[in-house]
Amino acid sequence: MESAIIRGVRASVSSRTRLRWVAPALLPVINLVLALLLSAAVVRLIGESPARALWLLASGAFGSAEAVGYTLYYATNFVFTGLAVAVAFHGGLFNIGAEGQAYLGGLGVGLLCLGAGGWPTALVVLAAAVLAAAGGAAWAFVPAWLQARRGSHVVITTIMFNFIASALMTHLLVNVLIKPGQQSPETREFDPSTWLPQLHDVARSLGWEIGRSPLNLSLVVALAAGAVVWIYLWHTRWGYELRALGYNETAAVYGGIRPATTVIVAMSISGALAGLMSLNEVMGVQHRLLLNFPGGAGYVGIAVALMGRNHPLGIVLAAILLGALYQGGSELSFDMPTLTRDMVVVIQGLIILVCGALEHALRRPLEAFVR
Amino acid sequence: MSETWLLVALLAAATARGAAPLALAALGGLFAERSGIVDIGLEGKMLASAFMAAATAATTGSAWAGLGAGVAASVLVSLVHGFACITHAGNQVVSGMALNITLSGLTAMLGSAWFHEGGQTPLLGPGARFAPIELPGAVTLAGVPAVGTVYREVVSGHNLLVYVAAAAVPMVAWIVYRTRFGLRLRAVGENPDAVDTAGISVSATRYRALAMSGVLCGVSGAYLSIAHHASFIRDMSAGKGYLALAALIFGQWRPWPTLGACLLFAFADVIQARLQGTPLPLVGVVPVQLIQAIPYILTVCLLAGFVGRAVAPRAIGVPYLKER
Numbered sequence: 001m002e003s004a005i006i007r008g009v010r011a012s013v014s015s016r017t018r019l020r021w022v023a024p025a026l027l028p029v030i031n032l033v034l035a036l037l038l039s040a041a042v043v044r045l046i047g048e049s050p051a052r053a054l055w056l057l058a059s060g061a062f063g064s065a066e067a068v069g070y071t072l073y074y075a076t077n078f079v080f081t082g083l084a085v086a087v088a089f090h091g092g093l094f095n096i097g098a099e100g101q102a103y104l105g106g107l108g109v110g111l112l113c114l115g116a117g118g119w120p121t122a123l124v125v126l127a128a129a130v131l132a133a134a135g136g137a138a139w140a141f142v143p144a145w146l147q148a149r150r151g152s153h154v155v156i157t158t159i160m161f162n163f164i165a166s167a168l169m170t171h172l173l174v175n176v177l178i179k180p181g182q183q184s185p186e187t188r189e190f191d192p193s194t195w196l197p198q199l200h201d202v203a204r205s206l207g208w209e210i211g212r213s214p215l216n217l218s219l220v221v222a223l224a225a226g227a228v229v230w231i232y233l234w235h236t237r238w239g240y241e242l243r244a245l246g247y248n249e250t251a252a253v254y255g256g257i258r259p260a261t262t263v264i265v266a267m268s269i270s271g272a273l274a275g276l277m278s279l280n281e282v283m284g285v286q287h288r289l290l291l292n293f294p295g296g297a298g299y300v301g302i303a304v305a306l307m308g309r310n311h312p313l314g315i316v317l318a319a320i321l322l323g324a325l326y327q328g329g330s331e332l333s334f335d336m337p338t339l340t341r342d343m344v345v346v347i348q349g350l351i352i353l354v355c356g357a358l359e360h361a362l363r364r365p366l367e368a369f370v371r
Numbered sequence: 372m373s374e375t376w377l378l379v380a381l382l383a384a385a386t387a388r389g390a391a392p393l394a395l396a397a398l399g400g401l402f403a404e405r406s407g408i409v410d411i412g413l414e415g416k417m418l419a420s421a422f423m424a425a426a427t428a429a430t431t432g433s434a435w436a437g438l439g440a441g442v443a444a445s446v447l448v449s450l451v452h453g454f455a456c457i458t459h460a461g462n463q464v465v466s467g468m469a470l471n472i473t474l475s476g477l478t479a480m481l482g483s484a485w486f487h488e489g490g491q492t493p494l495l496g497p498g499a500r501f502a503p504i505e506l507p508g509a510v511t512l513a514g515v516p517a518v519g520t521v522y523r524e525v526v527s528g529h530n531l532l533v534y535v536a537a538a539a540v541p542m543v544a545w546i547v548y549r550t551r552f553g554l555r556l557r558a559v560g561e562n563p564d565a566v567d568t569a570g571i572s573v574s575a576t577r578y579r580a581l582a583m584s585g586v587l588c589g590v591s592g593a594y595l596s597i598a599h600h601a602s603f604i605r606d607m608s609a610g611k612g613y614l615a616l617a618a619l620i621f622g623q624w625r626p627w628p629t630l631g632a633c634l635l636f637a638f639a640d641v642i643q644a645r646l647q648g649t650p651l652p653l654v655g656v657v658p659v660q661l662i663q664a665i666p667y668i669l670t671v672c673l674l675a676g677f678v679g680r681a682v683a684p685r686a687i688g689v690p691y692l693k694e695r
Contacts, residue, residue, distance in 0.1 A: 042477065046484040094464050152674035153683075155411070155464050156620060159613055160667040167664035175658060299472055306465070342480035342490070342605075349473025357455035357466030 136275020
């Protein structure tokens with residue numbers, strides 16, 4: 001009798017431990033396949049061959065050194081915004097405002113670079129990183145404070161803050177920061193001494209030849225940010241408090257965690273990560289501040305965080321995948337003009353639907369199957 | 372004097388035209404949110420409908436067929452939202468965002484594949500869209516000072532869907548507050564356990580609410596592409612779905628105050644278009660972007676409890692899991 005119980009317990013424990021890696025490892029793959037199948041149906045509907053489209057997509061993203069460079073350049077943006085969304089998720093908060101936070105981070109970087117011509121590179125990069133993070137954090141702080149102290153739902157306020165950011169930046173670019181005598185609303189080009197070094201230049205100085213691409217040093221910053229987020233979430237008291245709050249607010253409060261402070265700190269870190277995205281886009285590639293430079297990366301971050309299961313490692317992998325979709329998608333639209341870049345947006349939306357909203361729909365049958 | 376009247380009348384008419392799609396979508400959202408389902412997907416539903424309405428009207432030449440197709444597309448999107456959030460207890464905000472993003476891409480992609488105009492649909496002829504309607508007596512009364520002008524410019528001369536929007540407000544108020552379905556809808560959004568105990572299906576009620584949301588967002592989307600404009604343009608809802616959501620919150624999830632918020636937001640938009648570059652007394656030239664941001668800032672202030680207090684339906688955002 002007793003041994004039967006023990007055997008039962010042991011069986012359930014071993015199936016748990018098996019599940020522990022099966023679910024995180026298999027689910028994203030199954031989700032991705034499902035999202036791609038749905039997209040293939042759309043491609044079919046338009047009258048193109050899904051297999052050929054997938055092949056063109058993959059070779060466009062990884063077919064040459066340049067292509068890989070572009071893929072990683074897009075991925076850099078998505079690592080930042082994915083980490084931003086994930087940090088908030090761990091506390092049970094949904095930060096839809098990464099787009100606006102990245103935009104405001106860009107304002108910090110832009111103002112610095114406009115004035116910092118001739119400074120030593122290391123100083124400019126450091127100052128820019130601080131200002132990018134500060135801009136993003138400031139824009140996330142207000143919704144965070146309102147959530148923590150006034151109970152306003154962070155989802156709605158961050159959406160509103162995206163629109164307010166867009167209006168503010170349009171105003172600044174059209175009326176204040178615009179280069180005089182120019183029609184399009186963007187600043188003058190920054191002094192070349194403030195540009196982030198391109199990775200192919202860095203590699204050449206080390207004796208390697210890699211393909212030319214917009215890939216720049218912000219990739220390193222992105223990976224470092226991933227490591228910092230990992231330490232923050234799983235190896236600091238603040239990260240523990242945040243995760244405890246996300247699991248069970250009542251228990252967290254009982255354990256002496258102050259929800260208001262935790263929420264404000266986490267959202268500010270989330271905003272700072274989103275703001276850092278502008279290092280890549282403004283300082284590394286465009287070398288000027290221009291209208292709507294985040295270009296939807298804040299929303300891609302939602303897909304990346306969900307797909308990467310809110311873990312930095314998963315986020316880096318998911319960001320590379322989404323980066324490949326963006327790069328491959330633009331190559332694909334050259335060869336198959338009916339498949340515009342909008343297809344990538346469709347796939348991204350379907351990934352969020354399948355990985356996020358329908359996660360339970362797949363997990364239960366999978367767990368039943370594995371058991 | 373009549374000049375001023377005419378200006379006021381024109382501003383009022385433009386406000387009504389701007390408020391119509393907001394009110395329709397916001398009332399749709401009211402059904403969903405009052406039943407306890409967060410409806411961030413208003414934007415996606417409007418886009419789906421705007422595209423299908425324009426595509427169908429362009430191919431068939433019939434505005435009514437367009438409206439039907441638009442509403443059907445929007446209801447379908449709404450039911451997908453229900454499938455994720457009700458049947459599979461998924462995160463409602465995530466599902467709404469997913470649908471918004473998917474439809475933003477899908478409409479542009481199908482548009483360029485089917486019509487080869489870079490995501491746009493062909494310009495619609497007169498029969499394929501809802502034209503302005505001259506109400507009886509508008510011309511005869513035009514000579515009467517004030518009343519004639521107001522009647523002719525503000526009340527008469529809109530397309531059919533503006534009147535549908537106006538009629539939708541009392542209709543929705545009646546359904547929500549005076550019918551059996553309305554009572555169940557509100558109960559399911561406040562205390563689903565009690566409704567379940569009474570033997571009424573929480574899921575079925577919420578699915579019905581989402582279908583209603585689909586219908587109203589469908590009319591709203593069709594308004595954009597086959598009544599107000601004469602074709603679908605990529606991302607033509609341009610944040611109106613989120614603005615409608617803001618209006619719904621600003622109206623505290625009640626039909627008449629929501630209409631008020633829609634009129635306020637539409638008026639801000641009309642003023643912003645009129646004020647471009649015109650200096651105001653005391654403050655000088657106000658940047659138009661600032662006026663555009665007013666609805667969003669107001670909503671944040673309301674949510675923060677600085678202007679009144681927004682109290683959401685109690686069970687909103689929480690998936691209902693029936694005990695087994």
